[in-house]
Amino acid sequence: MTARGRFVSFEGIDGAGKSTQIAFVENWLRGRGVDVLLTREPGGTPLGESLREMILHQPMQPRTETLLMFAARCEHVLTVIEPALAAGRWVLCDRFTDATFAYQAGGRGIPEADVATLARWVHPGLQPELTVLFDIEPAIAAARLARAQRSDRFEAEQRDFFTRVREHYLARARAEPQRFVVVDTSQDKPLVQARLVDTIGRLL
Ligand SMILES: Nc1ncnc2c1ncn2[C@@H]1O[C@H](COP(=O)(O)OP(=O)(O)O)[C@@H](O)[C@H]1O
Numbered sequence: 309m310t311a312r313g314r315f316v317s318f319e320g321i322d323g324a325g326k327s328t329q330i331a332f333v334e335n336w337l338r339g340r341g342v343d344v345l346l347t348r349e350p351g352g353t354p355l356g357e358s359l360r361e362m363i364l365h366q367p368m369q370p371r372t373e374t375l376l377m378f379a380a381r382c383e384h385v386l387t388v389i390e391p392a393l394a395a396g397r398w399v400l401c402d403r404f405t406d407a408t409f410a411y412q413a414g415g416r417g418i419p420e421a422d423v424a425t426l427a428r429w430v431h432p433g434l435q436p437e438l439t440v441l442f443d444i445e446p447a448i449a450a451a452r453l454a455r456a457q458r459s460d461r462f463e464a465e466q467r468d469f470f471t472r473v474r475e476h477y478l479a480r481a482r483a484e485p486q487r488f489v490v491v492d493t494s495q496d497k498p499l500v501q502a503r504l505v506d507t508i509g510r511l512l
């Protein structure tokens with residue numbers, strides 16, 4: 309019987325450095341012979357990527373946004389994440405349900421209890437065993453994104469939106485210290501990478 313794979317998620321506000329560092333972690337694990345699946349939310353499946361386009365670019369109500377996030381997640385969990393874990397692969401996920409608590413509850417004001425209900429329905433019993441939270445001041449993240457010239461419906465939000473999202477992420481990390489590791493990504497990339505090697509290395 310194949311041992312179940314490990315499920316690790318990466319969280320943080322837009323511009324925190326998730327995509328940059330998750331690629332580093334993927335390569336680092338591959339170099340150690342780990343069978344890694346790198347995926348992202350919203351997205352990760354053909355349907356999920358179509359939903360991602362809508363979510364990131366079409367105006368919609370916060371409730372609609374929340375439901376589409378979970379619709380994409382449902383497809384992702386059932387057709388990609390669970391099969392990969394069952395096959396013994398490591399799943400590195402660029403955002404998971406903590407992002408819905410931070411963005412749709414914290415940022416948009418959807419009641420947390422509603423997000424929790426949807427989470428229980430869509431992925432009962434599934435939770436990352438490790439969640440790396442990239443923490444950074446919204447002003448620094450915004451400056452990095454401005455250099456990269458990116459803008460979707462979230463990246464276009466104001467500073468106070470990201471301040472709320474960040475606070476909700478940090479509150480979740482405080483509530484579940486055994487699952488979360490908080491990494492300060494205002495530091496230079498090599499320092500962040502050293503911290504990641506230390507953190508992820510413990511799972512090997
Ligand atoms: N530690 C860092 N120091 C300086 N710039 C960084 C650092 N980490 C990421 N960046 C840059 O910040 C921008 C946003 O990073 P990205 O990985 O796309 O963030 P996210 O995926 O969290 O939105 C990119 O242009 C990236 O090169």
Ligand SMILES: [Mg+2]
Nearest residue numbers: 326327328402
């Ligand atoms: Mg990214």
